[in-house]
Amino acid sequence: MSVWEILGLAPTADARAIKRAYAGLLKKVHPEDDPEGFQRLREAYGEALELAKTLKAEDTSVSNPGERLDSGASSEAAPGTVEQQGTEQQGSWQEQAESAAGMPSERGELPSWGEANRRMRHRRAESSDSQGSVDTAGGSSDAASRSTDSNHIDSNRVNSEAAKGKAVSRGAEMAQWMYQLRELYADYARRTQLEAWEQLLGQEQLRNLGFRQSIQSEVLFFLAEHPHLPQEVWQLLDRTFDWTGDELGLARRVPPEFAAFVLGSIRQAAALRFGYLPVHSGFDQDEFLSLRSTGAGLLRSGELREAVEQFDRAYEYFSRDPDLLRLRAAALHLLGEDWRAEEDWKLLVAHFPGERDALVHLADRMLETERASEALRLFQYALDLQPNDPQVLLGLARCYRELERYAEAQQICDLALLLEPSDIELRIRLLDLQSLQVQHLLDLLKRYPGDRDTRLAAGELLYEPGRDEECERVLTEAPLYGLTSEMKALLGQALLRLGREAEAAVRFDEAVAAAEAAGQNGFEARLQRGLYRVDCESWEDAERDLRAAAALATGDNARLWAGLAACLVGLERFGEALEPIERALRLRPCSVFYGTRAAVLHGLKRYEDAREDCERALAYRASNSMILTIKGRCELRTGRYEEAASSLERARDLAAGDAPQLLAALCELYLRQGQYREVLTETDAYTGMQSADDAAAELLLYRGWACRKLGLLAEAREAFVQARLLLPEDRRVMILALDEQFAGGTPAGELLAWAEQILLLDPEDRETLLRKLGLLTELGRLDEAKLTVEEWVAKSGECERYAPLDYYFGVLLLKRGDYEAAAVRLQQAYAAGLRGDVTSLLSIARFEIGETEEALCLAREAAMEYPAHPDYAARLKLMESRRGVPGMLRQLMRRDSRPTAWPFEAEPIPLRFHPRADDFPYDREGMPR
């Protein structure tokens, strides 16, 4: 049991913590009751204080020591520290990399704990010597003596002889095993063999949990002083003792710094090799490994000069270690001393031909020092070792460039770019190559001005990086030799980018005509003209061109499919647009195409999907007002009003002017949020507008709805009627205008033709049919009304279920004098909730068939509900004055010979319904009917 375990502490340099722990334990262990335990505790206390001094002295010699020791001052703090280092991956990359590399962060040195132990033992040995005791000499026996000490303590703890014997036996076993461990470590050839370690760690006694736990502290203690092991061995040790599985346990056994070292050694990402060192006893492998390891740590911490010093010292010991050469070259390269690094790379390449890193670095160095041929050979060899390595391909391309083998350079750059599309240097080098190629082609053109293929190739190379003026010049400078269809198409593209649209349009037309005249494929000409027409929003023409290009295409072309999809969006054929845009995205996922698909999905009312695509598109086109508008509309339709407001406001900020589509979306948002006044403000400019597009009409509709909500019925009517003027053929607009005017009391004569026009477009529109019935009734054209009702009933058989129709039926029957039948119909309308005329006319029908009391009740109800209505009051009055007339007499009084006395004045006003609700956007608002 270690002193720390006896004291119940994590190893610490904090003397106060040790004293506190000791004082606490003294209360529990009385010298009279447990003299051995008391002795053991005192010894542990003394040792711990001494060890703490050593740790503190050691730690003050490295940077920032206080924090590190403090962090391990209590048993609670230590696990957290280790866990953070081992699992959370927080902090700087250097810390993480050092942790992964198995090094504490103090300048890459090995952990101080091992050294502290060495000093501690040294002091104890001196003390023993002074007392005349005999100690074994040499480092390898230290652990044995410790083990013996430990056994001594353990043996004191047991009282029975049997237990004592058992402990001694365990101690002997441990000593034996530790001896084997030391022997294995001491023999360098065996130390680097995994099999030897497997044999040692596979021994029977290590399967015993108790033995494993007991020996673990000894092993850790040993490793602190003898840490130079290959990573595989560290990992094998971990499989035996499970340090990575119990990091807290490890942190309790050893100082946190050493725990981190152990975990890092197991997980290290930059493992160094051990297999190249001389194994004979005359070579101090540990000294070499210590220097190499320290140098690597210094390299990681950026102390390059110091790192090189360590590497130089290690090099003096042994100069053929590939990792040493590689590390030194890396440090020298970072110092900008490539001339020195080159020597190491050369040594590596000469002695270790499979070291790909050295090949690449040396080749790079040669390329930069104008030795392209040698570099080419090295790069080719490196490529053999790992085909398709983009870095090597780039180097190869640069070699070809230097050797003026431009075509090969370009091919290789293209390939590398396919493998590593995010490599900006590749693109820049490619650009460089293209410039050289252009120059080469221009030189050729000076000699052969009639070579149209060369001219086209030069034009293409100039067009690609945006050298449009030069592209135009090259294509047009030799008119004598004429232009092919492809050259004309390219010229059109260049002119377009130069802002000369009209000329570009002519060139595109010429390109198509030239291809047709020459009986050529004409794909490029059709494609470019089609794309140009998409930009001009000439959707039908663009579609024709692009479909023709698609038929002529020999392979898939993302721009073609995206252009076609854009056409179909423009033509509002969203269902058809989905397939081509998805095809384009499969070929080339980019933000522009995502934007187009967003428009398609929005048109298909797949708002969530559309919104996602908008997000993708905006990742690279955050300032695209159109995409922001679509996004805003999607958010609007999915009830995310705040986000919609943000998107639309941003779109508005970015747009050059207020596009009607954008305003329409904003107005819809305002309507949904009940901000009706804002709608009026936004749409003010559109009132009285003579010619405008669909979006303008939409805005007027929103204005109408806002006015209606605000009770400004005359203004609402005006807005709807104006919208109808803008879109005279639009059924939805016609309906809105008709409904508003119908409800608002516009004379029937003006509205009947509208209603009939709507019914021509949709004969099944029963809401409009009802309004037509009302209008006919109001106009006194009862026969037509009757005919209409009968046709409807015959056609749909729906009258029983439709209250307004019952009303009209009732009115017709009342006019005909069939009171009983009229009462039935009107009663049905009344039961369905219709009031006003329905109530009053029902009272007349009831009165006429002798149901006087019921009739009076209904008449009173109508008069009370609408006290200002002159007819209702008059009817009630008449009924009350004639309630005494018997039923039979009433029938006599109704004869034709006495028309003025009887019947009641029953000129019904047709029901003026509220405007019907539209599906959009008011479905959420629940507009009252």
Place this chain on the structure above:
Amino acid sequence: MMTAYEYERALNWAAALGAPLLSQNGVQPPYTTASCRAANFDSAFILHALWNVTDAEGVYELAQRMWSGMHNPSFQEIRLALAGMTLDQRKKYVQSYREHERYEELYTVNLYMDRLPPAGIAAWDLGRLVFYLRCAGLEGYISEQEEAALLLHTAVRARYAYRSWTDYAVAYMAGRQFWAQDLSEEASEINYGILCSLLTGEQTPWRELEWDIDLPEPPELPE
């Protein structure tokens, strides 16, 4: 002794370091104060919103920070962490961070670390600083002389860190990728688009002003 013409050229050279950002903001070469003013971008907003700079003191502080390195230290830190590894170890190590939020940074460093000079992505910090210095000049936070001095100090640093405009461009864009943490092909194309005309245009400062131009000794800066 440098002639007025040479001095002017040196200042234009220094301003050309900020060409990517300047041209993105609509400034035409040779990126003089007048052409910056003509581009009419919101320089006060840029300085205030991004750096909280509203006066000369803030400008000097910003310059010091940029010269010390804003993103470059992080880049170099990762570079050092990877420097001791073999190419295969680096690749494996970077891949092990695939799900980590800073994977893109690690990937970018691994991609460029062998190709960049010891100065790393200092071009990214210096190039941006030139743009901000122009902004500060436009807003009158610093005088014309102060702006010239700060530009020349920046120029000298860039000049000794890189060997050509192409090297500078690569380092600048590597820095931009490192900052943006975006490795997509499209982002790379956009970055490439920014550089394209600067590197190939007929009349761009990067083609007109050779990298090895004579630079004057920068005047001493106030304490």
